[in-house]
Amino acid sequence: MLVLLLTALPVGWCGFKDFKEALTFAGCVTGAALMVAALVMVVGVAAVVDCWARGPSSNFGVTALISTGVALLTNVLLALQTWNDGEKASFKVLTIVLSVSSLSAVVLVWRRLDEIPTPRRVAAALIVSTFVAVANFGYQYIFQPYRSEATPLVQLNVGKAVLSADRKVFSVPVDIKLMNHSDMGFYVLGAEFHAMGEVVKVSPKDLARGRWREDAQQWAKYREKHPLTRRDVYQPGKLVAAQPWIPSGNWVEANYESVTRTIVQLPSNTSFDRLTFYADLSLARKDRLVMQQFGVPKYSWQGVAVPQWVKGGQRDNDTIIQTAEMQENNAIDRYTRKKRRVTIYWRFGVHGVDVSPVIAPVGEENRTFSAETTRAVGSRYGLIDVLAGPVEESLDEIKARH
Numbered sequence: 001m002l003v004l005l006l007t008a009l010p011v012g013w014c015g016f017k018d019f020k021e022a023l024t025f026a027g028c029v030t031g032a033a034l035m036v037a038a039l040v041m042v043v044g045v046a047a048v049v050d051c052w053a054r055g056p057s058s059n060f061g062v063t064a065l066i067s068t069g070v071a072l073l074t075n076v077l078l079a080l081q082t083w084n085d086g087e088k089a090s091f092k093v094l095t096i097v098l099s100v101s102s103l104s105a106v107v108l109v110w111r112r113l114d115e116i117p118t119p120r121r122v123a124a125a126l127i128v129s130t131f132v133a134v135a136n137f138g139y140q141y142i143f144q145p146y147r148s149e150a151t152p153l154v155q156l157n158v159g160k161a162v163l164s165a166d167r168k169v170f171s172v173p174v175d176i177k178l179m180n181h182s183d184m185g186f187y188v189l190g191a192e193f194h195a196m197g198e199v200v201k202v203s204p205k206d207l208a209r210g211r212w213r214e215d216a217q218q219w220a221k222y223r224e225k226h227p228l229t230r231r232d233v234y235q236p237g238k239l240v241a242a243q244p245w246i247p248s249g250n251w252v253e254a255n256y257e258s259v260t261r262t263i264v265q266l267p268s269n270t271s272f273d274r275l276t277f278y279a280d281l282s283l284a285r286k287d288r289l290v291m292q293q294f295g296v297p298k299y300s301w302q303g304v305a306v307p308q309w310v311k312g313g314q315r316d317n318d319t320i321i322q323t324a325e326m327q328e329n330n331a332i333d334r335y336t337r338k339k340r341r342v343t344i345y346w347r348f349g350v351h352g353v354d355v356s357p358v359i360a361p362v363g364e365e366n367r368t369f370s371a372e373t374t375r376a377v378g379s380r381y382g383l384i385d386v387l388a389g390p391v392e393e394s395l396d397e398i399k400a401r402h
Contacts, residue, residue: 001048003101004041007071011078012038017331023287027330040070048105051112064109072102078332086336150182150285152252154388156277161393163268170268172393176245176260176279183254185286186384189344190355191246192280195264196237197272206230237276240266242352245279248322248344249294252283270395278389282355284342285382289359290327291342297322307366310345310356320346326359341365357383 015034022028044067051064079095086092159173176193180186207215212230241264264275284291298304300319310319322344328334338361347354358365359377369377377383 001045003098003105004045004048004067004071007075007098007102008038008041008045011041011074014331014335021331023290023329030330034074037070037074041067041074044068044071048109051109061109061112065106068102068105068109072099072106075099075102081332082336085333087338088336091336150184151384152178152180152182152186152281152283152386154178154279154281154386156279156388156391158277158391158393161395168268169265172264172266172275174262174264174277176262176388178246178252178256178258178260178281180252180254180256184382185254186252186283186382187286187289187291188246188248188250188252189282189284189342189357189383190248190280190346191244191282192242192346192353192355193245193262194242194278194352195240196276196278196351197240197266197270198237198274198276199235199271200273201232201235203231237351238272239350239352240264240272240275246281249291249324251286272395274395275393276390277393278352278387278391280355280388281386282344282357283382283384283386284357284359285384288329288380288382289342290329292325294322294324294344305366306345307368309368310347318348320348322346323365338362359383 011034015031015036015038018027018031019035020031022031044064047061047063047067051061075095075098079092079099082092082095155177157175157177159175161170161172163170172195174193174195206212207230215232218236241262243262245260245262264277266272266275298321300306300321304321306319306321311317324342326340326342328337328340340359341362343358343360343365345356345358347356358369359381360367360369
């Protein structure tokens with residue numbers, strides 16, 4: 001009775017929470033299966049009492065055997081899930097104790113029965129329930145998290161540059177198109193657009209090998225990548241425009257499209273030969289976590305501590321920090337894993353803003369994580385970075401008209 005009750009109550013509660021709040025259809029099915037298992041175990045409590053009181057003459061011996069078998073299967077699967085994915089030692093120990101206790105309960109009920117009526121039907125029921133439980137467990141916790149990822153697409157469409165009426169300023173319209181053709185929704189963690197002004201210099205003959213190597217090392221320092229031939233003379237680009245194009249915390253729904261237009265303006269007598277445009281988008285899958293809205297931002301220049309990896313060895317870089325509370329996508333993980341928080345670092349530099357999302361346990365946000373841990377977290381919560389660009393616009397025509 002104690003084993004059945006200690007298993008049925010938390011399993012039923014987790015099943016109810018998943019059935020009501022699960023983010024996926026598979027999660028709802030898991031919740032329904034857990035509630036059915038809990039109901040079988042609750043009915044089994046009365047059957048165990050009758051079996052123990054009346055002995056072999058009990059009419060509910062088979063029910064007691066099936067209920068204890070369901071408890072054993074449930075506890076074993078929970079133990080596997082908790083030891084594989086859980087983080088709280090108390091739950092790991094509890095699932096192991098309940099698994100051993102359930103096995104003992106099955107043995108005791110089996111020995112209490114004189115014989116099992118319709119043994120083939122009982123065996124078939126146990127085999128079918130085991131197959132369904134294992135299949136659902138494998139799909140929910142093994143196949144689904146590692147299936148092919150869905151990634152939205154960002155396109156940059158640059159319009160024709162236009163001179164102002166007084167011919168002192170020209171404007172370049174840029175349309176940023178977001179297309180999500182998948183059946184997945186996403187949280188927007190950060191979205192940044194920036195434009196770089198560049199002076200193009202080409203040598204009439206190949207550069208010396210030493211000069212070309214030096215230029216190649218300079219170009220490799222920045223995330224803006226351009227073709228580098230032996231006649232390109234390295235000229236670092238300069239940031240001329242930068243802004244977010246989707247507010248952080250917004251949702252990108254499934255089968256969704258949107259267009260955001262931004263205008264880049266420069267004086268018509270600019271020394272730049274071309275403009276190069278980039279758009280970044282940082283996302284998290286809505287079926288992997290439940291995220292609240294971002295709170296009031298904090299600023300590195302107001303004394304807020306920033307991890308060393310964010311500073312990147314440069315003390316002068318300014319950083320804006322945004323945080324949001326989050327929950328796991330299923331009830332079992334919510335109780336067996338540490339509470340986590342989403343933190344976004346907006347790192348400002350000479351080449352725009354670098355958006356760096358971090359999902360870490362509360363109190364460990366400033367810790368430096370290994371590359372393996374970072375990849376595991378990104379895979380678990382569906383963290384995606386979508387990059388668009390470079391898209392270039394030549395200014396020769398504008399200069400000629402000026």
